[in-house]
Amino acid sequence: MIQTIHQWQNTFVEDDVFLSAKTVDDHTDKLTPHELKAIESSVAARQQTYSTGRFCAKTALHSMGLGHCDYVQGLLRKEDGAVTWPEAVVGSISHTNDWAIAVVTKLGGNYLSLGVDIEKIDRVDKDVLRHIATDEERANLESGFELRWGRAALFSIKESVYKCLRPLYGEFFGFKDVQIKNLTAPFTKRVQSGIQPEFYAPTVELLLPSLANCIDEQRIRIRLAILPSHVLSLVSYHRAD
Ligand SMILES: CC(C)(COP(=O)(O)OP(=O)(O)OC[C@H]1O[C@@H](n2cnc3c(N)ncnc32)[C@H](O)[C@@H]1OP(=O)(O)O)[C@@H](O)C(=O)NCCC(=O)NCCS
Structure with missing residues (x-):
């Protein structure tokens, strides 16, 4: 399945966003000494997700024309867990236990920040909703036809929103500080031939006043x-026109 992402990624992201996805495996041999040091005492599963996420990020950076000399020490973790990207780059990493994905783009183009998230649909059960969904979101999900993927999508989008906006806002914000709307809003873009997943373009409302300001x-x-x-899910924050 991971291979198929590369067949439709140009539908999912714009041409100036570079995406790489890989099956999680041990890629610690591709880490820099500094990156390796950050996870040397972690369990094997964490070493795999961390190293595959960084392998994806470096592959995406390579597609953008950047190489090792642009991140000599590696893609290190900041105190809040976010990645230290090369200068003039914004990006994001996500992983499950089986897939890792990274997106990057040049700062100075259309984008000020990116957030990506991948989730397994069966991992987000009904109880999770109590913690992550506003009353309106729960009502929307529970009314009418139940979406097989609704809860996982809500969770994933909120994680992507956090990764995208946290660096700009500078503070933590919680799941109920934002509200996702129009989960099944149509996403229209050129569609390539071959098997496509379903694509949607939901919207977001910022409920926390300081965040909305x-x-x-x-x-x-x-x-x-x-x-x-x-x-x-992919969330991007765009430059003002
Ligand atoms: C940071 C957080 C979003 C990561 O999501 P996750 O589902 O646990 O894990 P993912 O695999 O999708 O993403 C992990 C990657 O996110 C990135 N990341 C971690 N903290 C980050 C931050 N503060 N800002 C941006 N990216 C961050 C890292 O690259 C990390 O991978 P790495 O440690 O291997 O480098 C999550 O742990 C968290 O703290 N959530 C609470 C806050 C929140 O989501 N609020 C919702 C607001 S609507």
């Missing part, structure tokens, strides 16, 4: 792809 809701864009067993 800092971030222009209209400049946030959400992309959602529904795969057989996973959901993938």
Whole structure:
């Protein structure tokens, strides 16, 4: 399944966003000494997700024309867990226990920040909703036809929103500080031939006043792809026109 992402990624992301996805495996041999030091005492599973996420990120950076000399020490973790990207780059990493994905783009183009998240659909059960969903989101999910992937999508989008906006806002914000709307809003873009996942373009409302004062809701864009067993979300924050 991981191979198929590369068949439709140009539908999912714009041409100036570079995406790489790989099956999680041991890629610790490709880490820099500094990157390796950060996870040397972690369990094997964590070493695999960390090293595969970084392998994806470096592959995406390579597609953008950047190489090792642009991140000599590696893609190190900041104190809050976010990645230290090369200068003038923004990006994001996500992993499940089986897939890792990274997106990057040049700062100075259309984007000020990116957040990506991948989740397994069956991992997000009903109880999770109590912690992550606003009353309105729960009502929307529970009314009418139940979406097989609704809860996982909500969770994934909120994680992507956090990864995208946290660096700009500078503070932690919680799951109920944002509200996702129009989960099944149609996403229209050129569609390539071959098997496609379902694509949607939900919207977001910032409920936390200080967050809404800092971030222009209209400049946030959400992309959602529904795969057989996973959901993938990408949130981008755009430069003002
Ligand atoms: C940070 C967080 C979003 C990561 O999501 P996750 O589902 O646990 O894990 P994922 O595999 O999708 O992503 C992990 C990657 O996110 C990135 N990341 C971690 N902290 C980050 C941050 N503060 N900002 C941006 N990216 C971050 C890292 O690259 C990390 O991978 P790595 O440690 O291998 O480098 C999550 O752990 C968290 O703290 N959530 C609470 C806050 C929140 O989501 N609020 C919702 C607001 S609507």
